Amino acid sequence: MSDIEGVYEDLEADVSLEEFREAVEAKVEQMGGLADEETAAMLVAHEVGESEVGGIADIEPGMEEAKFVAKVLSIGEVRTFERDGEDEDGRVVNVEVADETGSVRAAFWDEHAEAAIEELEEGQVLRIKGRPKEGFSGVEVSVDDVEPDPDTEVDVQVSDTHTVEDLSLGLSNVNLVGVVLDTDSVRTFDRDDGSEGKVSNLAVGDETGRVRVTLWDEQADLATELEPGTTVEVVDGYVKERDGNLELHVGNRGTVEEVDEDVEYVPESTPIEEVEIGQTVDLAGVVRSADPKRTFDRDDGSEGQVRNIRVQDATGDIRVALWGEKADIDIGPGDELALGDVEIQDGWQDDLEASAGWQSTITVLESDSDAAEAGGDGGGTDDANAGLSAFAGDDSGSDDAGADTDTPSDSSASDDAAAATDADTDDDPADGEEIEFTGVVVQAGDPVVLDDGETTMSVATDTDVGLGEEVTARGVVRDGRLEASDVF
Secondary structure (H helix, E strand, O other), X not given: OOHHHHHHHOOOOOOXXXXXXXXXXXXXXXXXXXXXXXXXXXXXXXXXXXXXXXOHHHOOOOOOOEEEEEEEEEEOOOEEEOOOOOOOOEEEEEEEEEEOOEEEEEEEEOHHHHHHHHHOOOOOEEXXXXXXXXXXXXXXXXXXXXXXXXXXXXXXXXXXXXOHHHOOOOOOOEEEEEEEEEEOOOEEEEOOOOOEEEEEEEEXXXXXXXXXEEEEHHHOOHHHHOOOOOEEEEEEEEEEEEOOEEEEEEOOOOEEEEOOOOOOOOOOOOOHHHOOOOOEEEEEEEEEEEOOOEEEEOOOOOEEEEEEEEEEOOOOEEEEEEEHHHHHOOOOOOOEEEEEEEEEEXXXXXXXXXEEOXXXXXXXXXXXXXXXXXXXXXXXXXXXXXXXXHHHOOOOOHHHHHHOOOOOOOOOHHHHHHHHHHHOOOOOOOOOOEEEEEEEEEEOOOOEEEEOOOOEEEEEOOOOOOOOOEEEEEEEEEOOEEEEEEEO
């Protein structure tokens, strides 16, 4: 066995012995006789080992070279450009390639660009060698050498339209159809070159999951034109990562368009009883109570706002703080919600609470009024969230609030919930009866709502109480509400 063959046997890389010999001979010639064949073979083996990657996910901008096998997902158009000091224009074609670990944009230049247009096909497997760099939409590979590899299988599906679960880091030219779950306002910022940029966000979901869509500059205003529940197609997006999560970005080459398609979003949620401090989770449940919005002054002099609601699922309930624009969402008792990316924190009296900030999504799956108008037939969304109303039981009144279509329209939602619960109780206090009721404050607004574990009571009082406090209200019942003369 020759020295070259001995080094080759120890080399764990996908390269033939013939290719390895040629590379060793080139290295010997390059070094002008300063290295023998064995030394040159070891140098080549080191270079090959450094450039061979286990998958596209291992490619990094700092690498001098990367070799990998991938399947062609899409082939772009030839673009020409002028090179400084040269008469002939340059040409480039961007080709989206992927393997089981991810996807990356491969830039084919000049003669490679012409060959890409004439010879490449979607679904074809290629063996690629190139130089990784940081590109417009993440890592890109500038191709130095490429050849077909029909004998290797790459388990990646080629599709014109992606789903949320199809998305992977570095993927570009993404078209995705989904339903708008949440929208954001447009924010402006100053770039390093002094120009002003704009950015906004949408949350879009399909049957496979949910993704945040970030809209830049000319596309940012689209967030103000779309309503939650609208079905849209994201066109020519690209995937990036933020805080460990994949996001779909849309620049000036892409757009978001309203389309006439049926898309079912089925939220996956963590049971409330299983959440822990420090987690960022998805929750789903029925609104049990809702406080009025409150404003406050920040340290920097700006004004903030927050609104607290209490959400219950089959395992328990939790207070959710809605911050900023989330506090303006029209939510009331009996509404079914899906809450995405809420942070679990230590709340009042060591109770856990969820915080919904700008990065969170709040989706009203069915409102109390919608349920009444639908007469119980809520379509696909109801099927996807079956049981959200049923679990509330007698201690919340939210299922009764959603089903009671005879409640006067001028009553508040919390009154409806309390009245509906009281209507199911055999020993309801009579109108004009003086009673004393002790319970935990589950709504601190106007009216105050108390819950004793079996019944909720709407209380008219000017007394300032806090969520979670146990108080006793004494007074006379009028139209199903306790008009309190004393609260202690």
